[in-house]
Amino acid sequence: MAVEVRRTAEGLQLELTGQWGVRQFGAIDGELAAVELTSARRIEVDAQQLASLDLSGAWALHEFVRRAHAAGAEVRFKGAPPDQLRLLDEILEEAGKGVEAPPPLRVAAAPHGRFMQLLIELGKSAVRMGGNSRKGLAFVGKTSMTASAGLAHPRHLRLTSIARHVYDTGITALPIVALIAFLISVIIAYMSATQLRGLGADIYVVDLVTIGVLRELGVLLTSIIVAGRSGSAFAAELGSMKLNQEVDALVATGVEPFEVLVVPRLVGLTLALPLLTVVADLVGITGGALLCRYLLDMPFNQYIGRVNDAIAPTTFWVGVIKAPVFALLIAGAGCYHGLQVRASARELGRLVTVAVVQAIFLVILADALFAVLFMKMDI
């Protein structure tokens, strides 16, 4: 019990006891709220028995006194009122001084009809999308300007930085890319073997694995892994540099952030991804060979002979040529969203997510466009 209430002829007598601190605030607030104020003309508060009273406790008392006054009761303290209460008055008065009244809450706009509301939302999101695509376009433009300036004056191509990004995005990704390529080719070979064996067409397993891996799966899976690894890393690196004002520091030093941050990442990944794709192709075909050898009892030289028959001269290049394009999309999405980060850690997380999702989406979209293109070109 923090408050003992006694009714007298004229009103109430309150005796405050125990600890009145922020830890007891919930209980105290509840007890004070339960005190019946109607028909009480005079309230006498005895705070002399309090073991302790901190600022939060004093606030509870302050609010009670205010409520009592509002109910038309007169509040008197037995002895001097506690110091904390005076401090509170001082703070509130100080805070009220020289401060204009808080702006009135904005009057809610007149409610629109449902159709109008829909139209308004549509318009807003159209404007937002327009703004976003303009920003995206500006990013592409600035990046290509910086990159072409770098090609004209190789001094502006940060070679050390590019090498670092080739290492970070390419070499360190080798194990996981090789493992995934191996597993995927084994899965395709195994699935097609069970289907084709019934038709006596075992040998076409080789065609399926080879063409599937070289044309599509090698480059696509590698790109998706790289989007997850490096696209997110780019966005997170640039985003935290933004938060830390490192990007501002670069600009203030007269260093173009696109030159030292964006272009090296783009170039580095554009070099690394085709190389990773070649490795994925090799490992994929090897995986197919192993599965054919042990599941279908197909000797290695027969497998290799069939691979040579199955592929056209263009098959390998059709896959690899896509890699630099995918690399630009992944690195572009990562860097662009990284540079959009402002203000908060939560935004960093959101934009890293957007960067990865968008990178994967763009890669698959571009792959579909390539498929149509190659079909029209008959290769």
Next chain:
Amino acid sequence: MYPVVEVRGLVNRFGTQVVHDGLDMEVHADEVFGIVGGSGTGKSVLLRSILGLQRPQAGIIRIDGQDITQMDQEQLRSVKSHYGVSFQSGALYSGLTVRQNVQLPMLEYLKLSERALDDLAMLKLRLVGLTPAAAGKYPAELSGGMVKRVALARALALDPKLLFLDEPTSGLDPVSAAAFDDLVLYLQKQLKLTIIMITHDLDSIFRTCNRVGVIVDRRMISDTLERIVDDPHPWIQEYFHGERARARLRAGHGT
């Protein structure tokens, strides 16, 4: 009456680098204790040790008479709810508004109604001289001085008796710094706080501290402000009587 914070024989080592070697420190109730030292002398390491953010290699750290180096997580959590900390750069949570930043310790330790949370957060913001208009802002929208004030309000969220301030006036202009010092002094007097602050700011030390501990030679020399300035140690002499300090003293006597 035992000291509020007591450090005995503190040893902190990183690899072969010894930061503290038998450091002693004592802070009593109602004191404003300044921790001073050159860059790299381990002021922050000392603070981190006292806050339980890192375990020292040896030594005893008592807060309110309890040795925190021997505590498990649960006990340490209870001790932590009894002091407030304001970090050097504010360390406000960037995803939360000013009001939510102040409410976070309350939400963590107390069960309060929505209205009580709002009332108490507003009270703490007013206490440090912020207007209600600031409550809805995000840390990125605040000026340097406001960040420091919000950090102070958050440190005071649970009405602690002990307050740690890490470089409270760094990055503020002299006028704002003086205003902040006055605020700290006012709160110390009104709320009867014990304050431990790390600072470089000579003005700040002379205005607010009544005792000062200087970290030199991996130990601490501490004394009242009046006596520490006469300590013969060369670094202390240079610090309190060097060119910058003399300029300050001249300016002080001029007025």
